[in-house]
Amino acid sequence: MTKTISRRDFLKISAASVGALAVGQMLPPMVAKAAKESGVLNAAGDGVISTMCEMCVWRCGVLAKIKDGRVVKLDGNPEHPHSNGNLCPRGQSGLMNTYDPDRVLTPLIRVGKRGEGKFREASWEEALDLVASKMTEIKNKYGAEAMVFSSTHNLSQPLFENLLYAFGSPNYGTQRSLCFNAMIVANTMTYGMEEPARIYDDKLKYILLTGRNLLEAISTSETSDLSHAIDRGAKVVYLDPRYTKTASKATEWLPIKPGNDLAFHLALLHIIIGEKLYNRSFVEKNTVGFDELKKEVSRYTPEWAAALTGITAETIARIAHEFADAAPHALAHNGWRTSNFVNSFHTQRAISILNALIGNWDIVLTESGGEESGALGAPPQPAYPRVSALRLDGVPWKYPVVPFKIGVFQELRDNIVSGDPYQAHGWFISRQNPVMSIPDRSKTLEAFGKLDFIVTVDIVLNDTAWFSDVVLPEASYLERYDPLLPFGDKVFLRQPVIEPQGQAKSALWIYKQLGERLGLSDYFQYEDEEDYIRQQLKPLGVTLEEVKAKGYAEAPETPHAGESAEKRWNTPSGKIELFSDTLAKVGFSGVPTWDEPPQPAEGQFYLLTGKVAQSTQFGTQNNQLLNKYSDEPRMWINAQVAAKLDLATDDWVEVTSEVGQIHIPVLVTQAIRSDCVFMTPGYGHLSKGLTTAYGVGASDSVLHVTYTDPISGGQALSQTFVTVKKVEDESSAETLKPLYSGE
Amino acid sequence: MAKYGFLIDASRCIDCRACLVACSVENNVPMKSTRIWIKDSGVTGEFPNLERHTAPFHCMHCIDPSCVSACTVGALQKNEDGIITYDNEACIGCRYCMYACPFEVPHFEWDQQFALITKCDLCVSRLGDGEAEPACAATCPTDAIQFGKREDMLAMAHNRIKDESSRYVDHVFGEHENGGTSTFYISPVPFEQLGFPSTETMESPAHFNRIATEEGTPIIAVGAAIGMTGIYLAIEHNQKKNGTDKIEHVETKHDSAGKE
Structure with a gap:
């Protein structure tokens, strides 16, 4: 099944080529021209190129080791705050991602039926012309909104957004609603930010993980942080119906009944408020809505929660006390995956509020920087055209508090099938595999059946590409530039380590080429990838060459809401909102409230x-x-x-x-x-x-x-x-x- | 010359396998082989009072290595810095080292008719390039694998046990096993529970191996080589039959649970 070259074959090949060996099944790849020209290598062709991982969205700093002009190994960059010198197994396997024998090396145009997997190779010219003409045809016939766009969170996303918003479609799908919308929207309603940053310092004593399997769902630096906190003796209480590897390292594992995390957290709030274990001065000064919250949680006793969660009332009460005793050096982590129910928004709100009540702000939780930096430049571009069409995913007409950039992906798919409020006709997909990711795969394929045109950008023929009409081969993360990533007081660079395989191209190149064919050149005012980054760097007075050598540039941090004025949190009240008027105004409960989850029937x-x-x-x-x-x-x-x-x-x-x-x-x-x-x-x-x-x-x-x-x-x-x-x-x-x- | 050493702490291992992948890339390990395994206790106990422990396992780099004694052609050598290296040009594929090693470390590429062994050489070429640590230790996100001078690693092992006696059993695996090694393990549970070889009767077999080697290995080796070809053919056959191309990289002590 797996294509492999035997070691004997490999030894034969590598005997012919001089120098170091790399991943078993391929020749050590030649270093990218751009890197060679940047002067990071010595005369013998040895050196290190600093770039960023993209095996997940955590984006660890990577040092690519070059020997004799060949890329032999990726290591974690000790200077990058997301890797601290380490990489997880996925990061370590990065060269194999680029050298996957299944890479798509030229644009492909479908020749068989959808799903038959029959394609012919095409030139970029032909493929891009075809995509642009199909998109234009759909726009002319049904309006720009009939084109749906979706892409998973990545550094080229701003240019992807240029493509869809300049084209004039409101239909933008991300992966987030399949992952952590509940957490993001809850934090936005509570703190005015998607996800506060967590501080794992030496004083952190108590960590409450709700389905956050951090030792298997690895975010390298945070996984290290948790592990080191355990080494230092921090107590970890872990809620999960499953004994995961995180459970095996936790001080206490509570196999909670799925769907009832909310009951557990409401009972914690009940005790912490009822027994006055909260930080009164912090709450008075920095929060709004305490009285409404107090009234609501007065009915959620630990005995009530015990019956729902399968965790005894004594245990719940003990954990509430332990958590409050450890304050402010206690963290209630917003998990996101293990127990996602229709009541998960309230669970996440309860967790966010739990942190606020013990006053751990700026001690355990703090403002997160975000991925935009006011210090960076950008190519000039006109405003987007006004779009009046409704979004197919129900934001905001059905989901009034879901941010536009996040959306409700599964609803978008449902409404492609239903044709309500209008019929979509085309789907542009980049770096995403909705055939696999959206629940109910048959229905996603049914949605494909409603569409006249599907185009997918990816490095391999993923399942979505398999059912597409055109596949555009993207350069892998080791082969391309992406826009800069601001992080703290630095901006980090992803740069080519290896020359793109075949005819693969960067997203920056693909979107610009399409933009030009669609008459949207004004939104893509850069010559090439390097020019785009030079324009970003201009206000910093740093050259691209300097950034390529170091992998990052110093950049003054964008002032946070909290540092600019009295208003520390970007909520309507400027405070942490225990009661949210925004929620109440659109008919939802302003405080976390019990919502009974459905249960499996006998035998399920x-x-x-x-x-x-x-x-x-x-x-x-x-x-x-x-x-x-x-x-x-x-x-x-x-x-x-x-x-x-x-x-x-x-x-x-x-x-x-x-x-x-x-x-x-x-x-x-x-x-x-x-x-x-x-x-x-x-x-x-x-x-x-x-x-x-x-x-x-x-x-x-x-x-x-x-x-x-x-x-x-x-x-x-x-x-x-x-x-x-x-x-x-x-x-x-x-x-x-x-x-x-x-x- | 200072001797190298590892300290591997099972209480820190999260079984993420970053070390296994890093080793494969760094050392160009063939897709069907591995130089590191995960020793896995499996999930033990009764719900909800469960336990599970894991640790990466690779060549112990013995002070008096049985494999070096057993090797008739000098393919396995012990360096001054304590690293046991392997020279595939010299290896005749007799597999005698496999029987000599009490830790079952040298593995053969069974699917190759002319098998070579694969074994940790402590990333000797990486260290030669001036890197501070082998690939496995460098990438470990939880510092479960640490690398340094042998004496420092041994001292650290004892200090950790002394400082946190409730977290570890009082046993530094590798300190005395097979006459002493360069890889030290500490663990929250007895090493038998992790599936390590029993240490009760393990003394240095190097001396006996040397006698065996001098007197009988060439014949054994030829015989073994013929026998192994048969094993290769059997494995090749089974793999084709089962359609499997996976390697066994997790060795679970208890079969009933936990080998996810």
């Missing part, structure tokens, strides 16, 4: 999903090095339940939800509640263009039912209930609905 299980350290969402399973060191994707089932169902590890089961069915082998384990099963997302790929990942595991998206939290727009990923039945054969099940079968 909660379907849980969550991350593993060796993969990122849906995009890294084809990386041969990560595949080498990944566990077989089996479905976890509780040992006692398995015994009743006569199941042993590696037995196959049929798993059925309201919308789909899969076959998968099980892992029988004590490490999960008896009412839950667990799957690792990102397996069960449809694209045969992913030769390493294709045929491995089953897809959680086939099973996931679409449920949207009405306030934050977040997908309730843990609210899907499934039945599990032993099967004898190992053949893959068809999904209940037929796969897309149109043109």
Whole structure:
């Protein structure tokens, strides 16, 4: 299945080439011309290039080691605050991402039916002309809003936004509603920022993690921070229906019943307020709405929460006291994944408020810098055209408090299918795999069937590209420039380490080329990638050459709301909002309130999903090095339940939800509640263009039912209930609905 | 010359496998081989009172290495700095080192008919380039793998046990095993529970190996090489049958649970 060159073959090849060896299955790649010209290498061709990782969105600093003009190794940059010299397994596998034998090397135009995977190679000229003409045709016929655009959070996003907003479409999908909308919207309503930064200093004594599996869902520096805090003796209380690797390192693991994290946190608020354990002076000075909150939480006793959560009232009360005793050196972490229900917005609000009540601001939580810097320049561009069409994802007409930049992706997909309030006709997708990521895969393919034109930008033929009409090959993160990333008082650079494979091009180049063909040149006023970055650097008085050598430039920090004036938090009141008038005005509860989650019926299980350290969402399973060191994707089932169902590890089961069915082998384990099963997302790929990942595991998206939290727009990923039945054969099940079968 | 050493702390290992990937890239380890494994206790206990412990495991770099004694052709050598190196040009593929090593470290590329071994050489070329640490220690996000002078690592191991006696069992694995090594492990649970080789009877077998080597290895080696070709063919056959190209990189002590 996996394309590999044997070591003997490799030794033969490398014997012919002089010098160091790199990743087993390829020749050590030649260093990029741009890097060679920048003078970071010595006469022998040895040296180090500083750049940034993109194996996930954390963006660790990377040092690419060059020997004899070849790239032999990536290491963490000790000077970068996100890596501190370390890289996770995904970061370590980066060269294999670029040298994936399945890379798309030229633009592709579909020749067979959608989903057949038949494409012909095309020139950039032809492919770009085709994309521009199809987009123009749709705009002329149905209006610009009939073109949908979506892309996952990345550094070239500002140019992607230029493309769609200049084109005139309001329809912008990101991945966030499938991940952490509840957390972002809750923090925005409470603190006026998406996510306060967390400070793990020597004094931090108590960490409450709600489904935040930080030792497997790795953000390198924060994973290190948590681990070091544990080494220093900080107490970690971890809520998760599953015994994860984080649970194994926590001081206390509480296998809470899914959907009831809110009850647990409301009871903590009840005790901390009722027993006056909060920081009174902080609350009086810096918050609004304490009385409304106090009134609401007075009914949420620990005894009430015990019945819902499966955690005893004594334990809940003890944790409330321990948390308050450790104040202000206590952190309640906004988890985001393990227990996502339609009540998750209130859970996240309760967690944010828990921090506020103990007054840990500027001690444990603080202002986060964000990714825009007022200190950086930018190419000039006109204002965007006014758009009057409604957004298909319901923002703001159905989801009034969801930020435009975040959106409700699953609703966008639903309304492509429904054609309500209007029919979409085209979808431009960049660095994203919605076929795998949006719940209910059959419905996503049904949405594709409604569209006249689909174009995908990616480095490999991902599942979405597989069903597209045109595929545009992007340069990998090791092959291209991206716009600068501000972080603290520095701006960091991603720069080419390796020459782009085949005809792959950067997003900056692709979007500009398309912009020009669409008559939107004014929004892309840069000659090339280097010119774009030079324009960014201009106000700093720093040259691109200096930044390329160091990997970063000093840049004065943009003043935060808190430093500029009395107003420390960017909320309507300027204070931390325990009660939110914004929420109340649009008909939601202004304070966190109990919202009973649905429960599985007799014989059904909660379907849980969550991350593993060796993969990122849906995009890294084809990386041969990560595949080498990944566990077989089996479905976890509780040992006692398995015994009743006569199941042993590696037995196959049929798993059925309201919308789909899969076959998968099980892992029988004590490490999960008896009412839950667990799957690792990102397996069960449809694209045969992913030769390493294709045929491995089953897809959680086939099973996931679409449920949207009405306030934050977040997908309730843990609210899907499934039945599990032993099967004898190992053949893959068809999904209940037929796969897309149109043109 | 100062001797190198590792301290590997199982209480810090999160089983992320960054070290395994880093090692593969740094040392150009073939896709079907690995030089590091994860020793995994599996999930033990009864819900909800569970435990799980893991640690990366690679060549111990023994002071008196059995593998070096067993190697008839000098492919395995011990350097002054304590590193046991391997020369694939010299190796005849007899696999005798595999039987000599009490830690089961030298592994063969079973899917290759003319097998070479693969084994940690402490990133000797990386250190030669002036880097401070081998790739595994450099990348570990939790400092579970630390690298330095052997004596410093040993002292650190004892200090950690002394300072936090409730966190560790009172045993530095590698201090005395096989006559002493350059890789030290400390752990919250007895090493048998992590799946380490039993240390009760483990003394330095190097002396015995030397006798065996001088008197009998060439014949054993030829015999072994013929036998191993048969194993290669069997493995090749099984892999084709099972369609698997995965390597076993996690060694779970308890089969019933936890090997996710």
